[in-house]
Amino acid sequence: MGDPHVSGEPAPASPGxxxxxVSPLPGRCxxxxxxxxxxxxxxxxxxxxxxxxxxxxxxSYLELSDVAFVDVAGVTAxxxxxLGLPEGRVVVEHPPPHLPRVLEMFWPSLPQIEVTPR
Amino acid sequence: xxxxxxxxxFVHPALFYRGEEEYTRQTVAFxxxxxxxxxxxxxxxxxxxxxxxxxxxxxxxDGILFLDMTDVGRNPGxxxxxxxxxxxDAHPGGRVRIIGEPIWAGRSAVEYPACxxxxxxxxxxxxxxxxxxxxxxxxxxxxxxxxxxxxxxxxTLIDGDxxxxxxxxxxxxxxxxxxxxxxxxxxxxxxxxxxQDLPAVRRFAVAQAERLGVAGRRLQDMELAxxxxxTNSVLHGGGNGTxxxxxxxxxxxxxxxxxxxLSDPLxxxxxxxxxxxxxxxxxxxxxxxxxxxxxxxxxxxxVRFYLSL
Numbered sequence: 001m002g003d004p005h006v007s008g009e010p011a012p013a014s015p016g017x018x019x020x021x022v023s024p025l026p027g028r029c030x031x032x033x034x035x036x037x038x039x040x041x042x043x044x045x046x047x048x049x050x051x052x053x054x055x056x057x058x059x060s061y062l063e064l065s066d067v068a069f070v071d072v073a074g075v076t077a078x079x080x081x082x083l084g085l086p087e088g089r090v091v092v093e094h095p096p097p098h099l100p101r102v103l104e105m106f107w108p109s110l111p112q113i114e115v116t117p118r
Numbered sequence: 119x120x121x122x123x124x125x126x127x128f129v130h131p132a133l134f135y136r137g138e139e140e141y142t143r144q145t146v147a148f149x150x151x152x153x154x155x156x157x158x159x160x161x162x163x164x165x166x167x168x169x170x171x172x173x174x175x176x177x178x179x180d181g182i183l184f185l186d187m188t189d190v191g192r193n194p195g196x197x198x199x200x201x202x203x204x205x206x207d208a209h210p211g212g213r214v215r216i217i218g219e220p221i222w223a224g225r226s227a228v229e230y231p232a233c234x235x236x237x238x239x240x241x242x243x244x245x246x247x248x249x250x251x252x253x254x255x256x257x258x259x260x261x262x263x264x265x266x267x268x269x270x271x272x273x274t275l276i277d278g279d280x281x282x283x284x285x286x287x288x289x290x291x292x293x294x295x296x297x298x299x300x301x302x303x304x305x306x307x308x309x310x311x312x313x314q315d316l317p318a319v320r321r322f323a324v325a326q327a328e329r330l331g332v333a334g335r336r337l338q339d340m341e342l343a344x345x346x347x348x349t350n351s352v353l354h355g356g357g358n359g360t361x362x363x364x365x366x367x368x369x370x371x372x373x374x375x376x377x378x379x380l381s382d383p384l385x386x387x388x389x390x391x392x393x394x395x396x397x398x399x400x401x402x403x404x405x406x407x408x409x410x411x412x413x414x415x416x417x418x419x420x421v422r423f424y425l426s427l
Contacts, residue, residue, distance in 0.1 A: 076398060106392075
């Protein structure tokens with residue numbers, strides 16, 4: 001299973017800094033993220049997705065209600081992870097609106113990703 | 119005059135027309151030839167011209183994709199990936215035939231350089247592909263400079279009943295000519311950024327856009343586009359840059375300057391494969407904005423996008 005808690009930069013000392021915190025979802029296969037997914041935090045996001053893919057079986061969940069922003073590279077990492085799953089799908093719960101917008105633009109009707117809107 | 123076209127050759131004629139009758143006659147004949155050859159066809163022209171073609175074809179137009187270019191091609195930078203390659207890539211295996219009219223009377227002086235560069239870049243984007251794209255030009259209403267440029271961006275010219283090779287054809291010259299310097303606006307709100315400032319500069323851009331009245335999905339799109347340009351500066355443009363936002367003639371303008379040089383003329387216009395990691399940032403900027411202007415050279419790169427207010 002590895003380290004259950006991956007953390008980005010420490011909690012922001014100033015509002016200009018970005019952070020991403022990722023933790024396991026209690027009772028379900030998946031992760032909860034909070035903060036923002038952008039260039040500054042991308043390594044942590046990709047590491048979390050890679051771990052999610054390693055544990056995936058059937059349906060995995062990504063709870064993103066505390067994520068304020070995700071950029072194109074962040075959505076790309078998610079889409080490429082989902083495309084690489086041998087079976088099943090990833091349910092993305094309550095993501096920031098940028099995520100379905102970018103998905104629709106570059107991966108319209110991708111069967112491996114199901115989005116539950118905010 | 120007619121020459122044999124190899125099966126994999128790109129064919130890109132400009133059609134110079136004067137008035138509705140000539141427009142309808144020429145475009146309908148072009149499409150009927152495609153019908154006879156069994157080619158998949160799309161028509162992306164301004165709304166009133168769309169109606170002329172539809173009326174001229176009658177039920178023969180039933181299998182053709184009709185798009186209003188003033189909508190899908192408002193930003194000329196998205197016509198190649200979204201409209202032209204979007205259609206051609208969806209119909210592999212044989213020649214496809216498209217009418218694309220990206221320049222109409224009413225395109226502004228700010229839009230035109232991006233339109234001319236788009237017409238030039240079509241040639242390299244489709245090199246070696248079995249695609250025919252006819253580009254109508256309204257000779258009665260367009261500026262003579264636009265007509266002169268069309269002779270440089272199209273290898274073939276159709277005027278009346280004459281079809282001839284363009285001896286002026288030189289697409290790279292038009293890309294270079296309209297790579298115009300973009301002077302900074304004295305009205306702009308400006309901030310410098312480095313790699314640690316990406317979240318802060320993005321928030322700055324969003325706050326400026328809100329101040330100018332951008333809201334809802336347009337504001338989210340603006341945030342995505344500003345994030346892509348500033349991230350590009352950090353990753354590929356020397357590690358830092360300057361972002362500026364201002365209002366101009368009914369548009370929000372957001373500009374990012376850095377020390378990099380954009381060497382690939384098709385950057386942002388090549389649709390990526392689904393599993394490809396990069397190559398979507400600048401394309402997203404083209405997709406969600408109304409216009410993108412670029413100036414690039416040894417001294418650095420400026421990318422500016424416009425959103426109507």
